[in-house]
Amino acid sequence: MSYPTFANPRARRTILASVAVAALAAAGAFAEGALTSSHSAHAAAVITSDLNAQGAPSFATLIERVKPAVVSVKVKIANASSEDNGVQMDNLPPEIQQFLKRFGGAGGMNGGMQQKSQPMIGEGSGFFVSADGYIVTNNHVVENAKTVSVTMDNGKTLDAKVVGADPKTDVAVIKVNEPGDYPFVSFAKEMPRIGDWVVAIGNPYGLGGTVTAGIVSAEGRDIGDGPYDRFLQIDAPINRGNSGGPTFNMQGQVVGMNTAIYSPSGGSVGIGFAIPASTVSTVEAALEHGGSIARGYLGVEIQPVSQDIAENLGLKSAAGAIVDKVMPGTPAAEAGLKTGDVITKLNGKDIAEASDLTLQVGMLKPGEKVQLTYMRDGAEKTADATLAPQKAEKTASADESGTNDKAAPALGIQLAPASEVAGSGDKGVAIVGVDPNGAAAEQGLATGQVILDVGGKPVSTPQEVKSEVASAKSQGKKSVLMRIQTADGDRFVAVPFPKA
Known part of the structure; x- marks a missing residue:
């Protein structure tokens, strides 16, 4: 598996599924899925927390209650070469690179021999969300998996299958094959505040259940990983193999699913990203019931409004999404939108930046009616539109440019x-x-x-x-x-x- 990098060459954003080839094999990535509401209650009681009241925080009681619901996820991709699965030497941990150099992996000994097809193994994390065995994990953990197994906190290993996955949000649902009454956790209904304590549990580097604690550092982070980026940033140490693991609030509710880190070395430096519970729960419910994600489509190419653009258009602030192009025959065209309009609200909710529009429209279903508020020629206008099924929608880049000649x-x-x-x-x-x-x-x-x-x-x-x-x-x-x-x-x- 390759690890996408940030523009800064000294720092990279690393997918957290742990990697190995053959004995150290790799796996991860994406599949299609669906959108819906959060998981309904089952017979088993939802795990909650009752922390000890002490001068310094103790997480022991909380961890005792929620840890049984967290699992290690292992996947195998049969007959896949390391090259086919994007394993690149410079993206692997140093100890794995050394192993490959010694024993001929990832390109062969001395770079001369091609690695033959072999089983690929990847490890990540996940957590039960129902008593009957449904588990949530990252999409990149289970991509192309031929077999899936999970290891519970008590050491028991169970076979599982992939029920569905959504690459755009990096959420996947798997289900254990063996019937049972499994411990599970619930999703928080409210976003945590910046500064709130959180506890992350996962399977870093395949070591097994590991607990770390920290605080919520920021919210709404867009790290360029997809059209629906709105990550929580946490400083609880998380590493490769934590992918798909839960982050809990002090009530024992899941506030996010660990997905990525920002790091110059590939290891934790205290900057981790988790998909918010609101997104995970919505996608999970649809995937669990065999749905497919049907996202709304407006039909515009957009870009952010810079300060220079705002001044030229006479806007009070650099907010909203400016329309680059309106696709003919789309809801936007039928609503009368034109190039140069600046969309400022959707259903009364402010569009602070262009990505807000992409996110809000994408979380709605085809056929839903929306009201758009936009600025044209210095005047505020409104229009109603009925969303269509989503096509390949493009969001224009945020960079700006200019022009001139003998004419200018x-x-x-x-x-x-x-x-x-x-x-x-x-x-x-x-x-x-x-x-x-x-x-x-x-x-x-x-x-x-x-x-x-x-x-x-x-x-x-x-x-x-x-x-x-x-x-x-x-x-x-x-x-x-x-x-x-x-x-x-x-x-x-x-x-x-x-x-x-």
């Missing part, structure tokens, strides 16, 4: 009508040259892109670009807003004016 020399670009430049289409003004030291280049503009709008007005000649740039500058604006057509789609770019 101060910005550092050369322009020509798009109709006169092969491959540029018949709308807008093509960028045919970029000064690498200019304002446009700093914002990411490049040769081959096409300027469609400047200051909200369509342009078709370099002179129109120059005129609108001059108009923006005369109004005292610090930048000019442009809509740019790129190979990846349309996006808005606020190009700053050079300082005198």
Whole structure:
């Protein structure tokens, strides 16, 4: 299994499933699943906590009550080579790298022999959510699993099967094959506060049930792992193999499922991420009942509103999601949304940033009706839409760019009508040259892109670009807003004016 990295080359975000090849094999990753409500109560009583009241916190009573519900999850992927499963030497712990170098794994001894197909084994964590044997774990722990087994806190090992998994939220549900009355835990109905104590239990490095404690450091973290990132950040030490394990509040309720860490070494440095209980419980209930996640689809490409964009549009703050493009025949198009609209609320709930819209729409079902509040030409408007089934929806990137030419020399670009430049289409003004030291280049503009709008007005000649740039500058604006057509789609770019 490979471990995705952050942009910072010295720090990486590490999936927590422990890795081994052959005797040390690897496993993990994704499958499809579904959305619904939290798990209903079963015959066995839900485990709760009653902490000892002491000057310093003791977690002993809580741990005694909840630990029996936490399991080690082991999966085997038959006839899979290490190469096929993305095992890369530089992503493995040093001790495993040394083993592979000595015994010919991951590319062969001295890098010359190809590892033959062999069983791959991966270990993670999970926890019972029902008395009849349903267990929640991470999607990346059970991807492509041919066999699954779980080891309980008392040492008993049980065979299990994957019931369903959802790659977009990294939640999976498995069920033990043997009937029984298993200890289970419940999900918290309220989010923990920043600073609240939490306890994480899991199977780090395959050692078995391990307990760590800490506090909630932050909430709503987006680590670029998927469209529905809203992780809790905790400082309780968690490591590889903790994937899928629960994080508890002081009442013994699950507030999150451990999923990733941010680390320069691959080990815990006190920055861990857990999927909130509200997300886990919703997905779990649907997967348990054999459902598939049906997410709503609005039909817009969006990007965040930067401060420069907000100033150009006359907005009070840099909040909301600006519409790059409205897909024809979609709910957004039918609701009358247009390019340049800034969506500020969905069903009365604020859209603080573009990812909020993606998350809120994705948590609704096709066919649900929503009310959109948006800004257009300085005025607030509303529109109703009925969500469609989700397609491959794209969220525009947050970076910004700029433009200029002989028509707008101060910005550092050369322009020509798009109709006169092969491959540029018949709308807008093509960028045919970029000064690498200019304002446009700093914002990411490049040769081959096409300027469609400047200051909200369509342009078709370099002179129109120059005129609108001059108009923006005369109004005292610090930048000019442009809509740019790129190979990846349309996006808005606020190009700053050079300082005198």
